[in-house]
Amino acid sequence: MIRQKWTRAWCCVFLCMITTSILPVNPVYGAPKKPVKPAEVAEGPARVSAEAAVLMDVVTGDLLYGKQANKRRPPASTTKIMTAILGFELGQSDEVVTVSPKAAAVGEATLHLDPAEKINLYELITGALVRSGNDACVAIAEHIAGSEEQFVQMMNQKALALGAQNTHFVNTNGLPNKEHYSTAYDLALMARHGLQIPQFASITRQKETKIHFLEPDVFMDLRNTNKLLWNYPYADGVKTGTTTAAGKCLVASATKEGRQLLVVVLNAPDRFGDAKKLLEWGFEKTETVRLVNAGQAVAEFPSLKEMVQVFCKDPIDVSLPKAERKNIQTRVVWEKNANSPVQAGERLGHLEVWLGKQKVTSIPLLSENEVVGDRSLIRLFPF
Incomplete structure (x- = not known):
C-alpha cells in the first residue's frame, strides 16, 4: 500500500514539474507570466516592521511590493502551506489516517494526537492549517509518502516546480533547522498556488471550526491562529508562523471588491499591522489592467x-x-x-x-x- 502511494505521489510531482515548466494557462488566473523582479517593484507604504515582505496579486501573480523579497529566512509554520498543498493534491480528503507513534510524539504546537487514533485526511489538514498542529503534519506526510523524509523530498520538488528557487525544506512543519528556509517571495508563490485549491482556501479563511476523530469518536474545537481574520474585514487566509529564529511571520490574503491580494511578512514584530497596511495600500494604490x-x-x-x-x-x-x-x-x-x-x-x-x-x-x-x-x-x- 505504501509503495503504491509513494509511486503515485512521485508521478504526481513529476507531472507537476513538467506542466509547470511549460507554463499552462489557468482560465481563472489568466495567462502565464514571469513576475516583476522584487528588486524592481514600486515602493509601498512606509514603516513596515517586517525584515522581509512582499505583496502579490493572486489572480495575475504580479508582484506589487517587495522588501528583501528573496532573502532566505526560517519560515516557521508557514511551511505547512506546502504540506497542506501536497496533502490535497496527492491524497483523497476522505482517506483514513492512522496516527503513528512518531507523529504523536511531535511536540510544541500540536493537536495532541495519540498513537493509533484514526482521522480523515481532510480533518488532519484542517488541524495543520487552523491550529498549526506539528504532529498533524507528520501524520499527513507518513500517510501520503510512507515517511516524513520522503514527503519532504516531494515538498522540495513541488517548490521548485512552482518557481520557489530559494526554498529548502527539511521537515513538514517548520520546526527550527538551519537547513530549513524560504523567502517572502517563494512563500507567496506557494500560497497563491494553495489558494487555487478550493479546500485549502476554504479552510484557511475559517476563524473557528471543529474536526472529527473517527477513533475515538470525538470532536476537537479549533481556533485560527491568524488574528487578521478578526481585525481586518477583507481577510480570507492564510497561515501564521512563529519561532525564536524566524520571529513572527504571516502569509495573509484578502479580497476587496472582487480583487484578491496576498501578503507575506517575515520576522515582523507587528505582523498583523504590517499585513493590513500592505493590503490596504495595494487595494488603494494598485490596479489590474486588462490589455488584451x-x-x-x-x-x-x-x-x-x-x-x-x-x-x-x-x-x-x-x-x-x-x-x-x-x-x-x-x-x-x-x-x-x-x-x-x-x-x-x-x-x-x-x-x-x-x-x-x-x-x-x-x-x-x-x-x-x-x-x-x-x-x-x-x-x-x-x-
Whole structure:
C-alpha cells in the first residue's frame, strides 16, 4: 500500500514539474507570466516592521511590493502551506489516517494526537492549517509518502516546480533547522498556488471550526491562529508562523471588491499591522489592467500572399501601481520568417508587455487561420 502511494505521489510531482515548466494557462488566473523582479517593484507604504515582505496579486501573480523579497529566512509554520498543498493534491480528503507513534510524539504546537487514533485526511489538514498542529503534519506526510523524509523530498520538488528557487525544506512543519528556509517571495508563490485549491482556501479563511476523530469518536474545537481574520474585514487566509529564529511571520490574503491580494511578512514584530497596511495600500494604490481580451487580434503577420491575423488565446491582465499605468508598453516579436506559409493555430510570435524597462510577461501569438500571402508590412492593432 505504501509503495503504491509513494509511486503515485512521485508521478504526481513529476507531472507537476513538467506542466509547470511549460507554463499552462489557468482560465481563472489568466495567462502565464514571469513576475516583476522584487528588486524592481514600486515602493509601498512606509514603516513596515517586517525584515522581509512582499505583496502579490493572486489572480495575475504580479508582484506589487517587495522588501528583501528573496532573502532566505526560517519560515516557521508557514511551511505547512506546502504540506497542506501536497496533502490535497496527492491524497483523497476522505482517506483514513492512522496516527503513528512518531507523529504523536511531535511536540510544541500540536493537536495532541495519540498513537493509533484514526482521522480523515481532510480533518488532519484542517488541524495543520487552523491550529498549526506539528504532529498533524507528520501524520499527513507518513500517510501520503510512507515517511516524513520522503514527503519532504516531494515538498522540495513541488517548490521548485512552482518557481520557489530559494526554498529548502527539511521537515513538514517548520520546526527550527538551519537547513530549513524560504523567502517572502517563494512563500507567496506557494500560497497563491494553495489558494487555487478550493479546500485549502476554504479552510484557511475559517476563524473557528471543529474536526472529527473517527477513533475515538470525538470532536476537537479549533481556533485560527491568524488574528487578521478578526481585525481586518477583507481577510480570507492564510497561515501564521512563529519561532525564536524566524520571529513572527504571516502569509495573509484578502479580497476587496472582487480583487484578491496576498501578503507575506517575515520576522515582523507587528505582523498583523504590517499585513493590513500592505493590503490596504495595494487595494488603494494598485490596479489590474486588462490589455488584451481572449481571442482578440493584436497584429498581422506577413505570409506569402496576404496578411494573417494573430491573436492571444487568453486574456492579458497586468497588476501594477496606478501611477505606473502610463508606462505600460506592448511589443510584438515574430518567431517565424515573413513570407512563409502558416497553419491555423500556429504560434508565429509573442506579445511582450513592458513596464518601463522591465518586461512583465510574454504571451504566445497564434495564427487565426491557414493563409498564404506575399506582403512584408507588419501592422499592429491599437490597444
